[in-house]
Amino acid sequence: MxxxxxxxxxxxxxxLGLFFYPLWxxxxxxxxxxxxxxxxxxxxxxxxxxxxxIQNIDGVNHYIGMKKIPKPEEMWEFNVFxxxxxxxxxxxILLGFLGFxxxxxxxxxxxxLVLMIILxxxxxxxxxxxLLDYGTDLDPKAIIKLTDAEGNPLNYKPPxxxxxxxxxxxAHSYPRTGAYMMFIGMFLTLIAWFAGFRTxxxxx
Amino acid sequence: xxxxxxxxxxxxxxxxxxxxxxxxxxxxxxxxxxxMASNAAERVYVAPGEHDEFxxxxxxxxxxxxTVYGLPSGRMLKEIPVFSQFPTSGYGYxxxxxxxxxxxxxxxxxxxxHHPDISxxxxxxxxxWVFINENNTPRIARISLETFETEEIIEIPHSAGNHxxxxxxxxxxxxxxxxxxxxxxxxxxxxxxxxxxxxxxPLTFIAIDDEGRMKIDFQLKMPGFNYDLSHPGRGDSHGWxxxxxxxxxxxxxxxxxxxxxxxxxxxxxVNWKKIQExxxxxxxxxxxxxxxxxxxxxxxxxxxxxxxxxxxxVDPRDVEGAVYFMPTPKSPHGCDVDPSGEYIVGNGKLSTxxxxxxxxxxLKAIENKDFDGDAYGIPILNxxxxxxxxxxxxxxxxxxxxxxGEGNAYTTFFIxxxxxxxxxxxxxxxxxxxxxxxxxxxxxxxxxxxKPEGKYLISMNKITKDRYLPTGPELEHSAQLYDISxxxxxxxxxxxxxxxxxxxAGISADRxxxxxxxxxxxxxxxxEFAATSEDATKVVRQGxxxxxxxTTVRSHFAPDNIEGIKVGDKVFFHVTNLExxxxxxxxxxxxxxxxxxxxxxxxxxKTITWEPKKAGVWPFYCTDFCSALHQEMQGYxxxxxxxxxxxxxxxxxxx
Numbered sequence: 021m022x023x024x025x026x027x028x029x030x031x032x033x034x035x036l037g038l039f040f041y042p043l044w045x046x047x048x049x050x051x052x053x054x055x056x057x058x059x060x061x062x063x064x065x066x067x068x069x070x071x072x073x074i075q076n077i078d079g080v081n082h083y084i085g086m087k088k089i090p091k092p093e094e095m096w097e098f099n100v101f102x103x104x105x106x107x108x109x110x111x112x113i114l115l116g117f118l119g120f121x122x123x124x125x126x127x128x129x130x131x132x133l134v135l136m137i138i139l140x141x142x143x144x145x146x147x148x149x150x151l152l153d154y155g156t157d158l159d160p161k162a163i164i165k166l167t168d169a170e171g172n173p174l175n176y177k178p179p180x181x182x183x184x185x186x187x188x189x190x191a192h193s194y195p196r197t198g199a200y201m202m203f204i205g206m207f208l209t210l211i212a213w214f215a216g217f218r219t220x221x222x223x224x
Numbered sequence: 225x226x227x228x229x230x231x232x233x234x235x236x237x238x239x240x241x242x243x244x245x246x247x248x249x250x251x252x253x254x255x256x257x258x259x260m261a262s263n264a265a266e267r268v269y270v271a272p273g274e275h276d277e278f279x280x281x282x283x284x285x286x287x288x289x290x291t292v293y294g295l296p297s298g299r300m301l302k303e304i305p306v307f308s309q310f311p312t313s314g315y316g317y318x319x320x321x322x323x324x325x326x327x328x329x330x331x332x333x334x335x336x337x338h339h340p341d342i343s344x345x346x347x348x349x350x351x352x353w354v355f356i357n358e359n360n361t362p363r364i365a366r367i368s369l370e371t372f373e374t375e376e377i378i379e380i381p382h383s384a385g386n387h388x389x390x391x392x393x394x395x396x397x398x399x400x401x402x403x404x405x406x407x408x409x410x411x412x413x414x415x416x417x418x419x420x421x422x423x424x425x426p427l428t429f430i431a432i433d434d435e436g437r438m439k440i441d442f443q444l445k446m447p448g449f450n451y452d453l454s455h456p457g458r459g460d461s462h463g464w465x466x467x468x469x470x471x472x473x474x475x476x477x478x479x480x481x482x483x484x485x486x487x488x489x490x491x492x493x494v495n496w497k498k499i500q501e502x503x504x505x506x507x508x509x510x511x512x513x514x515x516x517x518x519x520x521x522x523x524x525x526x527x528x529x530x531x532x533x534x535x536x537x538v539d540p541r542d543v544e545g546a547v548y549f550m551p552t553p554k555s556p557h558g559c560d561v562d563p564s565g566e567y568i569v570g571n572g573k574l575s576t577x578x579x580x581x582x583x584x585x586x587l588k589a590i591e592n593k594d595f596d597g598d599a600y601g602i603p604i605l606n607x608x609x610x611x612x613x614x615x616x617x618x619x620x621x622x623x624x625x626x627x628x629g630e631g632n633a634y635t636t637f638f639i640x641x642x643x644x645x646x647x648x649x650x651x652x653x654x655x656x657x658x659x660x661x662x663x664x665x666x667x668x669x670x671x672x673x674x675k676p677e678g679k680y681l682i683s684m685n686k687i688t689k690d691r692y693l694p695t696g697p698e699l700e701h702s703a704q705l706y707d708i709s710x711x712x713x714x715x716x717x718x719x720x721x722x723x724x725x726x727x728x729a730g731i732s733a734d735r736x737x738x739x740x741x742x743x744x745x746x747x748x749x750x751x752e753f754a755a756t757s758e759d760a761t762k763v764v765r766q767g768x769x770x771x772x773x774x775t776t777v778r779s780h781f782a783p784d785n786i787e788g789i790k791v792g793d794k795v796f797f798h799v800t801n802l803e804x805x806x807x808x809x810x811x812x813x814x815x816x817x818x819x820x821x822x823x824x825x826x827x828x829x830k831t832i833t834w835e836p837k838k839a840g841v842w843p844f845y846c847t848d849f850c851s852a853l854h855q856e857m858q859g860y861x862x863x864x865x866x867x868x869x870x871x872x873x874x875x876x877x878x879x
Contacts, residue, residue: 072743072804079778079805083852163853
């Protein structure tokens, strides 16, 4: 259980990377923006890749009546996400230590992972909802009002993952360092469970 | 994913570049074989979206400005206003920039820009600033290569025809400003015919500090010859400055003939380090002077003009060993120093020959007191004892020489209209190429530094005639680009230039482009009348002066409706561009304003005035197609009668 516990500690500690590195990134590329405008999404707020990118994204978006990019205090997520991530990392590390000293069964590790996956899916669902709201809840006095073939207002939602063309912009939405550290961390906890499970089994 | 893509792209690009390099080498081989037709087009072609290898800063001559070109493409990138009003941006019209053109003669709206020179560190161009002189109302300007704007102009008192200027020493210790026309020093009312012996030719040494700030350190009170051009020593001759002279006859009328009688004029060799030391130890005499010192501040976005009233003058005879004359044949024009600092070239403009002096021989001659008399107490060195060699039969009418760093020199010949390549040391002529027509200056990037970048040469010509589609009697001047990387020069390109370029300065783009600013930061804007957000906009009346604190952002003004202005008011529009995005300027133009427009860069504040003469509702608008809603970027000012009671109000969207 020593190896398994160590991997569990390591894996859940990797979550802490989210406090330093962005989780996600959305870049907007257009003929006039050969250097794309970009925003880094952290668990505690959104920052421009370049100093004035957020201001300039807001400037561009005002033509189609989009809301401004929210500041940390304007979205409850930016308060709750750090608490959730911090708690999960703490919990994972605690479980790892307990496992290391053989106090608990490795199935706790699996329990942690399942909880983390559920929370992750909820997080993604929430993020997607925000993107949807951001891309569709438009100012009725918007300067440029475009409709699709059926006459419905155009949807400017950036993709959750991947690249998509929105008017003159191409939006690229991809995970960043923080997310990769989280994925690796979660994968490590799976290995921790597997390793622990096997040791327990051989002992029996 | 993106990063991976860019890595892949870079990889492909490097393969491409390697293969291009091979092509280049191959074609060069076949050229030297003389068989292949020229691929000149390819060699000056800079593909869409790609950048030139060099910046070239060409003086705009009588336009008063400095133009920025890319080489080898010959594309003009910017015109930087320096000594002339420039309605395109409002330079010299806006309240902030009017002080830049202030002089001891009052506001001078025009200038004759001459010799740009790039600041140097250890004898190499460093890409911090360009200095340029104004010939007519003597001034020196400093242009920043971060903003590509004129930051400072200093007037040169007691000078006339500021021509042997604005060349920098190898660590930018000094910029010099010499006098082409000898004048009474200080000015006084005397008969012109009493010129001889009474007029002087002061040479001004302007010290440059680490921020680039200019300060006149001293003026050298030289005999009343015409100081035509100059260049600093470098390497071993660092600490010296060399000036060509003509009219040592001191003729005051029909100089064309009367100033061309002496077989030899002089190159004045000035040991400025000695004089610097002399001055630092309290030498020299402070005399009255009146000159303007104008400084533009990028935080207040405003220039200030300070009138100075003293200058330190030094009699060269008071500083032992500071100044010598080297006899140089035939009214020499250009005075050029090779990259090693050993050779000083006098371009005898009325002959076919170039006279080259040796710095080390000069030192020896001084040591041996090998003098041939004196001029006004300044020793004249024996001609033979400083002579390194003569370039014979180079052409007719040599004017200027630049160097490639490979031991070769290139001289322009005005009368025979050609550029001639010759070898330093052996003085043999290696190659000649025609120029179209009557070439004046030439420029090799870094060609007057210790490390020339000898790949291209441009010639700047005085006569254009049939080189381009005709445009009536008045034509732009023409320039030619030559490849000088091989044994023979090759003409690659012809391009028109703006104004009359007197000299140019070139530098590798790599030393400049990374420092070029994209915006001015709004949070650093300290303009007295700036509104750095829409909340801060307002209109304030002080008697009949009305100050409008206005902002612009895509795509509206704030405020855009102003009422309560009266006939007879003087309205100041202080317009701040709130954008913080690269290349999003806004313009401002007011109907009937007796001034120019404003073109305001992101984060900047500029001001123009408007004195409404008629009651009515008068529109203003943005002149720069800033965005898709540019046409809507407009507003109104309601002007009421002189004695009306319309209250002063300002609104945006009815609020």
